[in-house]
Amino acid sequence: MLQEVERWLSRRSWSVADRSPERLLAAKRASGTSVSVVLPALDEEATVGGIVEVIRRELMARTPLVDELVVIDSGSGDRTAEVARKAGARVVHRDEILPRIPAVPGKGEVLWRSLLATHGDVVAFVDADLREFSADFVSGIVGPLLTDPDVHFVKAMYDRPLGAAAGQGGRVTELMARPLLNMHWPQLAGFVQPLGGEYAARRSLLERLPFPVGYGVELGLLVDALHTVGLDALAQVDVGVRKHRHQDGQALGRMAAAIYRTAQLRLARGHLGRPELTQFVRGEHGFEPRTYPVDTEERPPMSDIAEYAHRRVA
Template sequence: MIEEVERWLEHRSWTANDWPVERLAALKRATGASVAVVLPALNEEATVGAIVDVIRRELVEAVPLVDELVVLDSGSTDRTAELARAAGARVVHRDAVLPRLPALPGKGEVLWRSLLATDSDLICFVDADLKDFSSAFVTGILGPLLAEQDVHLVKAMYDRPLGSEPGQGGRVTELMARPLLNMHWPRLSGFVQPLGGEYAGRRSLLEQLPFPVGYGVELGLLVDALHTVGLDALAQVDVGVRVHRHQDGQALGRMAATIYRTAQVRLARGHLVRPELTQFDRLPEGGFEAHTHAVDTEERPPMREIPEYTERRAAA
């Protein structure tokens, strides 16, 4: 197993510098593949406009690499939609996609619906809270898909600082996701950022996979992709440093519980408890107040099982 992972790391890991935009444009012309960039967004007015602006200027106008630039709004109450549209994105509200199914809260829900809101062959997901955004986050994860026809899913890897502390971000990854993957899916142990929100995949793969509706979507997709197309069809690209908003300790606890639940579903379908997570806040007058959160996560079926999707694809 260790030798397999080492071989994978050697020939399925790249850096963003390996994929200059001019080379990608030539590969895109040669393959005829179309490209969508999707930003799932919920109240990201501080950052979404700048991200969209960089992608539009550098990868739509300067070089015709991205065909669809979509912000999938998850019900924002701030100016996210307005600023994203002004910067050049097509803004789609979550509830406007597949309206017969009431939307569930969570990032995975909007990623799943984005398959029906886009038409491109290759889909890049980019979180909308990134600061100091570089278009290398898109070009890096696109490169292997355009150059290697047997690669089906590409994850970005990067350093994640926590404030001024380099490499201290990604706490849920280190405390929950990485131990789970190493113990239960050791072939995935070579992924530096298994929970990272920047990754790209072929539609032909993504439409086959179930999508956990919440925070567990990245782990779920990675594990299910391994079982669907195999390790050699997965890759990762170093894009440098990722700076974004960090969550407090209690939010991280809920995220970790969701990651565990997502792994549990894949390890023992049909033999599960329905877990809850109780956390505590100190009261001003002294003592603690308990808050209990459900961490049971629903999943959406593979998109190719949805009639509206198959009809749209057939029409296209």
């Protein structure tokens, strides 16, 4: 590990317990910083309501750190929108945001569009499939952005159990993302959960970054944030244990391909063809191929979008 990263770990890695709610609230009021929380959601009726209820109770009523709570529904076929709205969130459908540009499937697409649907100086993203959700996931990642003006981007870190096996989650992280980062962006080797879906950043940074439309969004934002504001402006906070719905091996394969492609684009922009990934499933006559396109599209920095620039002037 680089000495620079070792120093960073001692300066920019914290625990959620390092900042009390009272300290965070005082810092928020002193700075006048507003906070938006975004939950990207697709068929998450079983968990989204509980997450919304915890954030509203703990971080909007009891300790008012969060000013805006928005669920972006990316086309759910279940009751996700209804459950989230009933729990107290503002729900916006992905297709209602920036309708001039037709939406494409993907988590990154939703996160990119959320910048137009929110107004906070700090934007925190939280996955909508978390179980046994704690408000620490939000206060932890927002905390350094309220108390440390030099910090611009904060990732949550946590244990990720896989069933009864402690620390066995995050398979794509260990098999794909961590080797890529260590080899090509060694300054980012200190991040415990580089692909985690819980992170917060200053709007002034997010609006300058391109957003991969699919699963590569977390790696893409992390790498681009490093190049935009430098390692010392990045941080991570330990928030405990993350429990969520795990995907099967083939879904993880597609995720890994998108993440690898995102890394490729950042290493050699403009010199790559449109890739595909072929996987196999056993069918009536043996193994049958299934070929999927790998997410390659990226949305430009939101500051380049006319509607966003107009909103800022207005």
